[in-house]
Amino acid sequence: MRAATRLKKDLHLNRRSFLHASAAAAGGLVVSLYLDLPAPARGANQMPAPKVYPPDAFVHIRPDGKILITVNRLEFGQGVQTALPMILADEMDADWSQVIAELAPAADVYKDPVFGIQMVGGSGSIAHSFQQYRELGAKTRAMLVAAAADRWQVSPDQCRTETSVVYGPGNRSARYAELAQDAARKPVPEKVQLKKPTEFHLIGKPVRRLDSRSKCDGSQKFGLDLDLPGMKIAVVAHPPVFGGRVKSFDDKDARSINGVREVFEIPLANGSGVAVVADRFWPAKQARDRLRIDWDLSGIELPDSSQLRAKYQELARTPGNVAAARGDEQALEKVPQTNRIVAEYEFPYLAHAPMEPLNATVRFHGDAAEAWVPSQFQTMDQATIGQVLGLKPEQVTFHTEFAGGGFGRRAVIDAHVPREAAEIAKRLRGTPVKLMWTREDDVRGGYYRPMHAHRVEIGIGGDGLPSAWRHVIVGQSLVAGTPFAAMLIKNGVDETTVEGAADTSYTFPNFHLTAHNPTVNVPVLWWRSVGHTHNAFVMETLIDELATRARQDPIVYRRKLLKPEAKKLLTVLDLLDEKSAGWRNKPSAGHAVGIACHECFDTAVACAVDVSIENKRPKIHRATVAVNCGLAVNPLTIESQFQAGLGFGVTQLMAGGAITFKDGRVEQRNFDSYTPPYIVDAPAMVDVHIVPSTDAPTGCGEPPVPVISPAVVNALSKLTGKRYRSLPLVSI
């Protein structure tokens, strides 16, 4: 039922893949992976010339001993630019101190081996590419060993490898760089023996990030930092209501600004807007501020939060399309009213608001184009740019730029930001154009975590456990009308709406969950951990309420209620119990402890928080987290992801953590009115504990997010006696 898992199954490719090795023009060994896709992206003429190795390479051993490893995904904080090279380098026995990682351009070979498109999402980077990068490393190593064995006239079995050196009998040794040219002429082995976990020397060890120093001295370039000769800067005036169109505009004042080059209307993914192109950002923005635009909003629905709230609450009182049904639907009616809980929840729209505002740079040459985008969805972004410019995707050379966060915001099916950039570049043929969204564009620009309403009726049995659970969820579909709909909408229910609830790991003998996916004129999008953001909140606050009513310890109660097959969750509850016992059972005066656990993207998480109320806000003094993510590839990154991911999850609890609408317009503008968590709001201390495991690794990007907000309000409930069912948490 989990949406990402479903997507994996449906998209699973049964394509043959094979490796190809060659000598690089500048020397050394290059190992490339080719997939036999119907339309190979390896058109000889369209690829950029400057790189000395082919754009489908994964490993390049340079003559100077440096080993370049290409990362098939965006790096935007999750640490994959370190972890994937670690995996490859471990199997290859490469000298880690000589490893350099690069982000791959868009090309078929870099598509996610499970999803079948080039992307980051569904916490799949390590989960999907672990085996792929291990095999690449092991095969590269085997070719180097074969080259050494040939040179020494010995059997490969007599050789061993360590830190980029092959050792043979009689004290013979050769560095990888010396062997690379010969290795390039060796056949790529069909099958190789992968290491046993006990043989890993990088995988499973805490390894510092490769991109750390460049991000501490200002030298790391992000998409927004791009500077090309002759480049112009573009900003776009977007309609005040989604889908609005330009009726007419007066650009006299705008054009009077020094440095402004062009002002023109462009079509948007939804409606139209006015683009301003200037030499620099500041004149572009000043000119945009001076545009006088008459918008055509006729026939456009004007979303309004208070009306939507009323509509959603009403919908939640009627059954929707069935997402889960087991047991007796009427069981609830047999439970006396005094043993029932009726709970209504509300969740607002949320903006992702990554620190680096959205941007895309495009240069159009007529018969080809080049693009530089911090992209989670290279395949869609490249295809969209091509479509706007009348080019095939492979005619668009697409560079993946480092991104300053994303959280889903750079994985947009309609690719509306690169689309805008391409529309502008089309007009300025030959000139590179960097499209920049301001923070206001971002906060008001849509593609939010959808607003939701839940209504849950629970019947409690004599044992204090829920005997009947009836649940209705209301919220927009993320994928209706898109190519993803066929995979993710089942029985009229978008699985991302119900994930983490319909597939709950708790045992409810009589369980009915239905959903409504209304259509609203607000573009919506996956927001880090997607449906789990609201579903984990509802489930974990209600389970806590049930435990409190039953006068049972929240960990003991959860253990009792979990299905025996929910092994990962059971392991993290045990570990949490052990690791938090020292402080959990004796909170300071005015403090309370809150618990929550949740499994998503195949990773289970349990969390305990120590909370007090300061300045009418929750103060999170500490958190202990237990994680089961299978084999922990880089425990240092995982610790960091969980420490910080909890902080990200606090977004939901912020008083200013909501996007609201009045008369069709977004009421927030910038970080003064849409306020994500600052240092004072996030947990002050987080200790992370990983369940030891050699199971296949699972994701760690999204799973930190869902647990924190229910854990915090469960603690608040102990302090105030109130239950919190409406977010944002405006008052306590």
Added chain:
Amino acid sequence: MAKYQLTVNGQRKEVDVDPSTPLLWVLREELKMTGTKYGCGISACGACTVHVDGVATRSCVLPMSLLGGPIITIEGIGQDKIGRAVQEAWVDKDVVQCGYCQSGQIMSAVALLKATPKPTDTDIEESMGGNLCRCATYVRIREAIKSASQQLK
């Protein structure tokens, strides 16, 4: 347009821009020093923090017409003993994730340690309180500031 002379990381520079242009855009687009980041443009996130005359300043709201004093940016802060210690502590503690806000975080942390060599948690929350990190790497930011403070003892 007007000509301005400014000193950035000890080097004299001259630019010709509209007087309303914020220092941030002069650094990024005229001087091609992109380590200082744009995050909000209204001094609400701290990604653009630089030191002007030794004071941590939001460069996104400082127009060139009001600029006074030498500027230190993330590209130059490593020349300073405290700056170097903070950068090293950041690397040692593996603080960064996406990294976009960290230039500003480091500039604010250096200003804090210059004024308060042994900051308490409250000092840290107050001085770093306006620096947004959307990845929310705050736990490690706290650790790195304390570690740098120890190193500088």
